[in-house]
Amino acid sequence: MEERKKVGLNCLVQFLFAVYLILLVWIILFKLQLSIHELDRIRGINLIPFYYDNEIGTGFHLKEVLENVAIFIPYGIYLCMLKKEPGLWVKFFLILMTSFILEVLQYILAVGGTDITDIITNTCGGMAGIGIYWSAVRIFRSRNRAETVIVVFAVVVTILVTGGLSVLLMAN
Template sequence: MKNLKSKKQNTLTLVLFAIYLLALTWLILFKLQFSIPDMYGERVINPIPFLGSFCDSGMIQFSEIRNNILVFIPFGIYLCMLKTPWPFVKKLLAIAGLAFAFEIIQFIFAIGRADITDVLSNTLGGIIGIGIYALLAKALKGRTNKVINVLAAVFTILAILLVILLLISHRWVMIT
């Protein structure tokens, strides 16, 4: 009975993780656009950390860095849920690898600016996710994945509803 519950939890985690990865891809690669022509075609690579983060007034735009950190926090959490036995370094490499892959894809398809700052901030977000999972695991003991799955399911449903509203409003704008 306990093994069946554990298997259902793991399946739910995998489904939520897949939805998260789809949303992350839509966000990072497609910039939340509904059609590819809406995206700008730019093939730029920035290998210098924080260089692309400055606005016209010379100040660092921390909002972009913060957002890049925030969107990768769930990746670190899901990685811990799905790959508990992996050592920290292996999880870190998976996080940095995904962040780097997104930047390479952006460069290859000219759908954004490939920026080392994004890789660094995404990786930091994943590390924060690993830390959050570790804290929750200490506080919640054996219920950690169950609690995270419930919270993730609620946020996923809310996000899907938001996307539906955006699609409806986008369609409404196209009609009028």
């Protein structure tokens, strides 16, 4: 019976991760648009960390940094739940490469500025997710209990986010 629960939980985690990845790509590449034709055509590269030169103005933009960190926190958590064996460096590399690939795709598709700051902040967010996962394991004193709590939380958040986005799409 316990093994069946683990398999069910793992399938649910895989499903939630797939939904998260779809939302992540939709947010980063398609800017929550339903059609690629509705996107502004922007192609630029910024290789200076934490430098912004756009319509918002130059300088540091805390809101954008925090958004980039926050959007990758679930990635780190899901990596820990799905990839139990690989060490921290492998997870770090997966997070870094995912962010890098998304930034390169933004440039190729001309749907946003490719920015080193995004790669840095996304990677920090993923690493924060790993830290949150391991903190939960320590708090609940069991990997299984922590993962059960995380999955329940992830289901609620996934329903709220997809539901909220669905309402926004129907309203437009």
